[in-house]
Amino acid sequence: MEFVPFQESMVEAGAKLLWGNYRALRGKGLTLLPQRFEELDSAQEALHRLLAQPRTMGLAAFLKGELRAYLLGTPTVNSIRGRHVWIHPAGLGIDSSFSLELFRDLYARLGAIWVHNGFFDHFLLTLNEPAWLEPWLRVGFGYEQAHALLDLETLDFDHPPNPQITVRQGNKTDRTLVQSFYDIIPRQHAAAPVWGVALPEDLPEIYEGYGELLDEEGTTTWLAFLDGHPVGLHVYRTLWDGVDLLVPAGAARLTVASTREEARGRGVSSTLLSVALQDAYSKGFRVCETDWRITNLLSSRHWESKGFKEVARRLVRKVDPRIVWADGYNVLA
Numbered sequence: 001m002e003f004v005p006f007q008e009s010m011v012e013a014g015a016k017l018l019w020g021n022y023r024a025l026r027g028k029g030l031t032l033l034p035q036r037f038e039e040l041d042s043a044q045e046a047l048h049r050l051l052a053q054p055r056t057m058g059l060a061a062f063l064k065g066e067l068r069a070y071l072l073g074t075p076t077v078n079s080i081r082g083r084h085v086w087i088h089p090a091g092l093g094i095d096s097s098f099s100l101e102l103f104r105d106l107y108a109r110l111g112a113i114w115v116h117n118g119f120f121d122h123f124l125l126t127l128n129e130p131a132w133l134e135p136w137l138r139v140g141f142g143y144e145q146a147h148a149l150l151d152l153e154t155l156d157f158d159h160p161p162n163p164q165i166t167v168r169q170g171n172k173t174d175r176t177l178v179q180s181f182y183d184i185i186p187r188q189h190a191a192a193p194v195w196g197v198a199l200p201e202d203l204p205e206i207y208e209g210y211g212e213l214l215d216e217e218g219t220t221t222w223l224a225f226l227d228g229h230p231v232g233l234h235v236y237r238t239l240w241d242g243v244d245l246l247v248p249a250g251a252a253r254l255t256v257a258s259t260r261e262e263a264r265g266r267g268v269s270s271t272l273l274s275v276a277l278q279d280a281y282s283k284g285f286r287v288c289e290t291d292w293r294i295t296n297l298l299s300s301r302h303w304e305s306k307g308f309k310e311v312a313r314r315l316v317r318k319v320d321p322r323i324v325w326a327d328g329y330n331v332l333a
């Protein structure tokens with residue numbers, strides 16, 4: 001096997017691998033994913049888009065002059081995640097007659113370049129199928145986020161009857177009320193066993209962002225009241241683009257779901273979901289998309305029990321930065 005940098009000229013061959021993998025995985029129970037990427041043109045377009053992102057780099061595995069597998073990653077720098085690399089859904093492809101083990105070889109070689117350049121945190125977003133994920137677990141990745149779809153065509157809109165709960169759509173006069181929910185998700189995500197940091201300097205921005213939800217085109221907020229007191233919020237966004245490998249057409253994204261602690265476990269979120277999705281269905285939406293931290297016990301259990309099906313997972317590998325100098329060659333003597 002020969003390993004060479006991935007070039008634009010390899011897109012056609014790469015798209016064939018991506019297309020083949022996508023088709024096979026979609027056939028293994030991920031049929032809610034968009035069928036569009038079972039067309040070669042769409043797979044090719046996805047690869048072109050990925051390569052057009054600044055700093056995207058990759059490695060290709062060739063045998064007997066043919067592309068057998070590739071791995072593409074995008075080194076990125078921002079204040080939330082620092083120096084890190086994204087491997088997007090279109091960033092990996094393999095000839096189905098080869099062992100998925102080849103991904104481990106590609107990662108070892110490409111990852112070495114990232115680590116050498118101070119990119120220690122590696123994120124991989126890919127389709128959710130046990131055998132497909134296995135090689136990544138075996139190079140030290142762990143599950144972080146679930147991406148899921150709910151088929152509105154088959155949804156049973158019945159919800160647990162709790163006559164104490166009333167639900168209505170939010171409007172511009174609800175700004176302060178919607179903003180009052182702003183810290184529920186950050187606090188839940190900072191708590192055990194998620195332990196995802198909620199940076200103090202980000203909280204004012206999140207507060208402002210909640211207020212702006214009511215002004216956004218294509219965004220719908222729903223509020224729930226228990227005995228007349230506001231206790232729950234759901235926010236849905238229309239997904240406009242039709243270019244994402246993970247998002248089918250006619251999809252609404254459930255982007256915020258929060259129930260005040262004292263009102264949890266009484267059907268608030270279930271009622272909001274049911275009312276909001278009935279409304280979305282009547283407006284032509286056919287799928288609801290959402291994501292959650294796999295370590296968030298509340299949301300991961302809740303969305304699964306509501307029928308959301310995990311179609312993709314984000315995995316993360318965090319390399320100990322000391323590896324740059326604690327490499328077995330430096331001896332303190």
Ligand SMILES: CC(C)(COP(=O)(O)OP(=O)(O)OC[C@H]1O[C@@H](n2cnc3c(N)ncnc32)[C@H](O)[C@@H]1OP(=O)(O)O)[C@@H](O)C(=O)NCCC(=O)NCCS
Binds near residue numbers: 162271292296299
């Ligand atoms: C996840 C979350 C939104 C769920 O909200 P909730 O209002 O407690 O949800 P519900 O009461 O409808 O359902 C919760 C459980 O209560 C039970 N329940 C629902 N209605 C009930 C009723 N009338 N009587 C008794 N129990 C009931 C169900 O068994 C349900 O189980 P499930 O979670 O496995 O589906 C809430 O826990 C929350 O705000 N968490 C913190 C923020 C967060 O994590 N948000 C999600 C980010 S992705």
